[in-house]
Amino acid sequence: MLQLDDLTLSQDGFMLALSAKVEAGARVAVLGPSGSGKSTLLSLIAGFARPDRGRILWDDQDITDAPVAARPVSILFQDGNLFPHLSVFDNVALGLRPDLRLSREERDRVGQSLTDVGLAGFGERRPATLSGGQQARVGLARMLLRDRPLALLDEPFAALDPGLRAEMLALVKALSELRGLTILMACHDLRDAERLCDRLWLLDDGQKILDVPIAGLRNAPPDGMSAWL
Structure with missing residues (x-):
């Protein structure tokens, strides 16, 4: 509570x-x-x-x-805080390790988080090649990867059109209930x-x-x- x-x-x-x-x-x-x-x-x-x-x-x-890092909290902002020079995979992996030195198990966790938000196979792409909705999913994948309660x-999702916003909110609801x-x-x-x-x-x-x-x-x-x- x-x-x-x-x-x-x-x-x-x-x-x-x-x-x-x-x-x-x-x-x-x-x-x-x-x-x-x-x-x-x-x-x-x-x-x-x-x-x-x-x-x-x-x-x-x-x-x-x-300290911020010690709190049981993850936060998702409107802009997603994506780094344009990093791949989708690395942007998500930052939720685990800022130095991006991942173990095999951690790499598997990043892949699973991308799959959970519907971005399996998008790991090598850059944020600029994604739609607004896909970029929002990357930010969500990183937040979920942190596994905070x-x-x-x-x-x-305020910048998304109403249809995409409704889609993202439904996804968050389903994943939050699951977790x-x-x-x-x-x-x-x-x-x-x-x-x-x-x-x-x-x-x-x-x-x-x-x-x-x-x-x-x-x-x-x-x-x-x-x-x-």
């Missing part, structure tokens, strides 16, 4: 302040307008930023001060949240103003949701 205990960060006139819990295996969409604190929240959990106050706990272990998705991942996904589209997640947090100006199940949300929307329906 992920627990955010009185988490607070003040930065450039903006303040994020919230407490929350995410059960293991849950998939939570963090919805809100630009500047509401979605990416800031993910950065705190990932360790890219430090809170002014509060704690981040995973399975009752305090990871607030843990908590996956943070920072609007990773038992806990997911937090920052997004600005309720339809994306509905495709992947079972719970929704609505952020506004750094505050969590709603925490509700997604099932049936459109049929009985709570106060504050009308602008998103």
Whole structure:
């Protein structure tokens, strides 16, 4: 379980302040307008930023001060962070070893991760030769290869057209269910949240103003949701 205990960060006139819990295996969409604190929240959990106050706990272990590499977290950004001079295989392998000195077993794991996202046989290609959807799959393969129980998705498919975005979200949902991942996904589209997640947090100006199940949300929307329906 992920627990955010009185988490607070003040930065450039903006303040994020919230407490929350995410059960293991849950998939939570963090919805809100630009500047509401979605990416800031993910950065705190990932360790890219430090809170002014509060704690981040995973399975009752305090990871607030843990180094980024030591956290039970993988993160997928919108641009996928692919290196154009490296092959698809090596881009994925970076999730295991930054020096790319892989054992035979590790090379097999990279190949399997590419197969899991539908990119078997693409290992020798360069990112520039891939479509946007295929590049997104490379980033996903690298995230999955890290084999961390908590996956943070920072609007990773926002640049894709609606059909490809729906396809990628369906793939993430299937793989997360297979692996038992806990997911937090920052997004600005309720339809994306509905495709992947079972719970929704609505952020506004750094505050969590709603925490509700997604099932049936459109049929009985709570106060504050009308602008998103």
